[in-house]
Amino acid sequence: MKSGSNLERLLEKGEFVVTGELGPPKGPDVKVVKEKAALLKGNVDAVNITDNQTAIVRMSSIATSRILIEEGLEPTMQMVARDRNRLAMMSDLFGASAFGIKNMLCLSGDHQRFGNHPEAKNVFDIDSIQMIYMVKTMRDEHKIICGEEIEGDFKMLIGAVCNPFADPFHYRVHRLAKKVEAGVDFIQTQCIYDMKRFREFMRQVVDMGLQERCKILAGITPLKSVGMARYMAANVSGIIIPEEMIDRLRGAGKGNVASEGIKMACEQIQEVREIKGIAGIHLMAIEWEHKVHEIVEMAGLLPRPRL
Amino acid sequence: MITAERKPFEEIKESIRDFKKIMVLGCGTCVAVCQAGGEKEAGILASELRLAFGNEGKKVEVSNETVVRQCDDEFMADTTFLEKVRETDVIISIACGVGVQHACNFFNRAMDGKPIRVVPGLNTTFMGANIDLGLWEERCIGCGDCVLERTGGICPVTRCAKSLLNGPCGGSSDGKCEISKDIDCAWHLIIERLEALGELERIKPVELYKDWRPSHSGGPRKIVREDLRL
DSSP states (O other): OOSOOOHHHHHHTTOOOOEEEEEOSSSOOHHHHHHHHHHTTTTOSEEOOOSSGGGOOSSSSHHHHHHHTTTTOOEEEEESSSSOHHHHHHHHHHHHTTTTEEEEEEEOOOOOOOOSOSSSSSOSSSSSHHHHHHHHHIIIIOOOTTSSSSSSSSEEEEEEETTTTSSSSHHHHHHHHHHHTTOSSSSEEOOOOHHHHHHHHHHHHTTTTTGGGGGGEEOOOOOOHHHHHHHHHHSSTOOOOOOHHHHHHHTTOTTHHHHHHHHHHHHHHHHHHTTTTTTEEEEEEOOOOOGGHHHHHTTTTTTTOOO | EEEEEEEHHHHHHHTTOOOSSEEEESSHHHHHTTTTSHHHOOOOHHHHHHHHHHHTTTTEEEEEEEESOTTTTHHHHTTTOOOHHHHEEEEEEEEEEHHHHHHHHHHHHHTTTTOOEEEEEEEEEEEEEEEEEEEEEEEEEEOOOGGGGTTTTOOHHHHHOOOSSSSOOOOOOTTTETTTTEEEEEEEEEEEEEHHHHHHGSSSSSOOOOOTTTTTGGGGGOOGGGGGOO
């Protein structure tokens, strides 16, 4: 076992896993974390804890992850390359491991230009692929980058992301292959709306046999409103929302858009379940944690398997 | 070359408000080429200052001079206006930051240690190329360990907003960077170039951690060429 986490064991068993996401509060309000955690508990197998996502300052992913453990959930601690150099990353990873965190996710991080401190200096000492390699070296060789031995046991399941909707499209599978080469254990994809492009991407993945070397979870984000869909399509780089999806949402009519969005998400879940190489879903119900139970239930993914 | 842009006029004016004898010092190399701090710009700034202070009824003397390279003793030694410098309250150097500091250091030495006040008139921006009329783009951050051989001659350390060595990130869209539709995704360019060269295989292995010691992260840098030293 790489970390012995719930997520790892379910993936190893071949269960179709469900991971969720929790955005920490913009302050030390533990109550917010606990409330969101309660909504996710029992509905997902592990919960990503974002790390200053979109470069907005929030409670640290390491502290929030620890609160989740205390609440009886399993966190996946996200870590971005934007805010930490290699020293800070490794020491935080030691701390995370000491806190009982068993899954982590390596990301470059959104540029600080998008956040609430655009005047900040960024770090980008190492990139997300090097971060994967670093964590793998720490876990498998028991050494930090400089070659010194780690004191104590360091176990971690290594995750990363993949965006089949960014460009250049034909190179995306090769970038995923680099993450696999670096030692990633599982991948969560960007939110999928353009199913045709995603199928084509997965065909390339399967051709290269990458799904046998890492577990791939399909990213699902229910659309809450026509406005949200339009905003994401126009402003979030690397997100493609086909016009017909927006039309369908609009067509649902006043008062029914949210439920139509949930229905569409469930249909997407069914579709990705049938795609070869998909080991589960990563459900990002952004500020919609109270709908997670409904979505997972409607998608026929409850109860979550127990080990 | 090194590119620069003139500071806002009001900021320059404020920085010399307390002085009467003012010299604008242009630099005839990089910043002259990018039309920010050459002889012509030195003349323009001096005139603007005379006019502005004149309108305020403030009596000041503003002169302007230009040296070929403010960053080099050899050119500074040719300076014919040293005596004027001695009488000057403040010099506005419109060289890059290197020139500002070196001119200050040179004049202090030339005046036998008399401190000479030098303020900058430009904001030094980057090492870049003149892409088109009135357009310059950053091309090198001087990291001290060039990777261009592996990346099709396009620098990801400089031109990727995240300095990724294993890009492109998930924010690359239609060949543009996530931070702005006006900025090309360096990795998109790298992939296109390597494909055209038939060398895409070059970026398939994982590029490991960069050693940042030769960059500014290793502290202020110095080059010592024993073969050139006396």
